[in-house]
Amino acid sequence: MFGTLYSISLRRKVIIGAAVVYLFMTATILGSYYSMRSLEDKISYLENVSKLEESVLEIRRFEKNYFLYGNKDSLTTALYHLKRVEALIADNTAKIESLSSPGQIAEFKASLAEYGQLLGQCSNSFVKDSDGKPDCESAMRKTGNAMAQFGETVAKRKRDSIKETMRATVTLPLFGLIVVGCGLVAIGSFLFTKVTRSLLLLEDGTTRIAQGAFKPIETLPAERDIRNILIAFNSMALQLQDREEQLVQSKKLASLGTMLAGVAHEVNNPLSNISSACEILLEELDEADKEFQRKFLKNILVQVEKARTLILNLLEFSRAKELNLESVSLKGIVERTLESLSGEKPTDLRVTVQIDPAIRVHVDRGKMEQAFTNLISNAFQAIDGDGEVKIRALAKKDGIVKVRISDSGKGIPEENLPKIFDPFFTTKDVGKGTGLGLFITHDIVLRHKGMIQVKSSPEKGTTFTIQLPAVENS
Known part of the structure; x- marks a missing residue:
């Protein structure tokens, strides 16, 4: 009954x-x-x-x-x-x-x-x-x-x-x-209890979808009509997840041409340098002294390392490696990243970190340190002389942590902002960047079901904002 x-x-x-x-x-x-x-x-x-x-x-x-x-x-x-x-x-x-x-x-x-x-x-x-x-x-x-x-x-x-x-x-x-x-x-x-509870479930589900977590609603009410609505919502969430994955693959395929052109250009430069160094060594092999030969051999090693780094970055991006998610301290990740970049930090540059030690995120520690390394390194390089880099974090009530990395550097021109996360796009001088750092950072954040945004004004600095899933307090 x-x-x-x-x-x-x-x-x-x-x-x-x-x-x-x-x-x-x-x-x-x-x-x-x-x-x-x-x-x-x-x-x-x-x-x-x-x-x-x-x-x-x-x-x-x-x-x-x-x-x-x-x-x-x-x-x-x-x-x-x-x-x-x-x-x-x-x-x-x-x-x-x-x-x-x-x-x-x-x-x-x-x-x-x-x-x-x-x-x-x-x-x-x-x-x-x-x-x-x-x-x-x-x-x-x-x-x-x-x-x-x-x-x-x-x-x-x-x-x-x-x-x-x-x-x-x-x-x-x-x-x-x-x-x-x-x-x-x-x-x-x-009515208020049933409808409000169902609306809260829908609100929670849509919030998770907006954050990139296509998780279906598990607790379904007994009422058939509301249950059917939530079942339809779950079906939509799963379809959105499939389409999101297809869209990501489509974007990867669409960028393949750009990547191939970039790879050809980036690999061709060190190969040309290696080829030129080998020709000179062959011509001067009998007459050149050992210091001369050592110089050109070192140059060959540098160029090989550049090509090797480029290939490793491409392999890292192409591999669909599973994330090793764990609960880690956000401040600990940032401090480890700053420690690894201590040799790149200019003497006159100030770094301010405002992160509550209690904030914990659910991420792959190594991947997230790589993402922060790319962003903070870019912030260091954007500042000439005296300047400041601010790293702040805010834990929101909806289970999201917002991290802002701001610099007082030269900024990014407005016309370049839409292309900032494209592969092999860089505003640095030739030989000083591959254009893969932000591309890989963007991919890491997306794989963590997060979001990354950038705001910049010429001569006023740049701010990158990352949203990451927080660890709920037990």
Whole structure:
């Protein structure tokens, strides 16, 4: 049963909840309508009961006038009201019985008959100041009191019944309003919880995709419609991952022509130098001294090393080597990089490091040191004379660490910024750079599911910003 309930879609659950609230509202309205109609009938019925009570009271009033003033017309009027009471009893016996009992009705009718007989006796034997008047008066008053008490009791019970109906008429809509309000709050809370939780899952998933982590959402809700949306989102994430990999391969293939041209140019220079040195050595082999030969052999070794370094960089890029990811201190990586570059740092250049030692990143230590080496080395070379390099890091709440490497150097022309990460693109003088450093750095950052951006202005310096996955605090 519960499995069937959980499998119901969110839309159907909302419809069922709204239908239940609607049915309860309808029942409340119908109940209120019934109470109002019942109240209307009771008020109409109260008029007859009130007439009964009023007629009995009129009988007692004219009875009192008769005995106080000796007016025989008062007895006639009392007899008229007595007939009226008898008619009301005859017309409303069933209703009055609901307010008393058949026995009480019978007693009341007997009292009416006895009172009528007493009225006749008093009327026939009336003699002012006679001795028989007190006896007649006492009997009539006793019977009249019983009649009045019955009339008051019936009227009071009817008024109490009307009060109860009025309370129910007021309480029922109020109770319905409270229940309906609670139902609407429950439906709203249910919707808010389910929809908000699903939106948070989507937000988290889209954030991870924006960071390059195409990880599907694992915790799926039971509601079928929301579950289908998240399943479709997971399918989209996996397709984006496949397309991202295909796009990377396409970019690599697209840059292959540029790389081949660059390789041909970069390898041709040392080969030309080696060829020239070998020709000179061959020509001067018999006549040249050892120092002369040593000079050209050293030059050949330098050129071979350049070609070897170039080939190693290309091989490093071409290999799809798995990253050895681990939790490492970001400040430790930067300090190790600066230590390895201490020989390249100009004397007048200042390096400022502002990194919290508690910040840890999930990276391949060797690859990330290589990336920072390329960026910091470029920053050193961009500054002529006095200057400063700032390395700062900020841990964000979304599990990302931002690292900024800024220099006060000559900057990069705006037209060169779009090409800064292209292979073999360099702004350095011939022989001072291969144009592969930033290209490899860009590839390393992307393989870590990160991002790298550059901002630069001529004569104002350059800032590289890297986003890396942080290690969550446990």
